Amino acid sequence: MTTGTPAVAIIMGSRSDWPTMKHAADALDRLGVAWEAKVVSAHRTPKRLFDFATGAKAAGYKVIIAGAGGAAHLPGMAASMTELPVLGVPVESRALKGMDSLLSIAQMPGGVPVATLAIGEPGAKNAGILAAQILALSDEVLAGRLTAFREAQTESVHETVED
DSSP states (O other), X not given: OOOSSOSEEEEXXXXXXXXXXXXXXXXXXXXXXXXXXXXXXXXXXXXXXXXXXXXXXXXXXXXXXXXEETTOOHHHHHHHTOSSOEEEEEEOOTTTTTHHHHHHHHOOOTTSOOEEOOSSHHHHHHHHHHHHHHHHTTOHHHHHHHHHHHHHXXXXXXXXXXX
8 A cells, every 4th residue: 555645545345345446456556646445334334434435525535436246335325425536346246247236336316426437357447547547637746657657558568469
């Protein structure tokens, strides 16, 4: 974890979501963005969720990445209690392979937005990058790191199939 006041909170409904959500943390680490991870279950710890979401802005967070599987109410409930941007990551479930999570997060009522990413690892990675892009709107140094990241990503894709 990057040191300093965390700009990004990564929350998840269960410790079992961490193998997925760690990819958001890894992306933030690569870009030098401070983060903090917490288990905040919408169903099992509703008071913890209420306290976290209503106090997130005052605590200094600027973006929340929320991962959840199954019924996946965490991102939407967090979004309903904060004006901070919430990035929802559907965690793959056994029963429906994450489609249940995706639809639960994406189908928010008008007026309570959650930016919904792809299911699983790609969504978590993109949530970390998207959080950094949001922060970079007011941080030129971070914007430079994002530019370098994108350039390195482009250079890593070879034009030919041969080594």
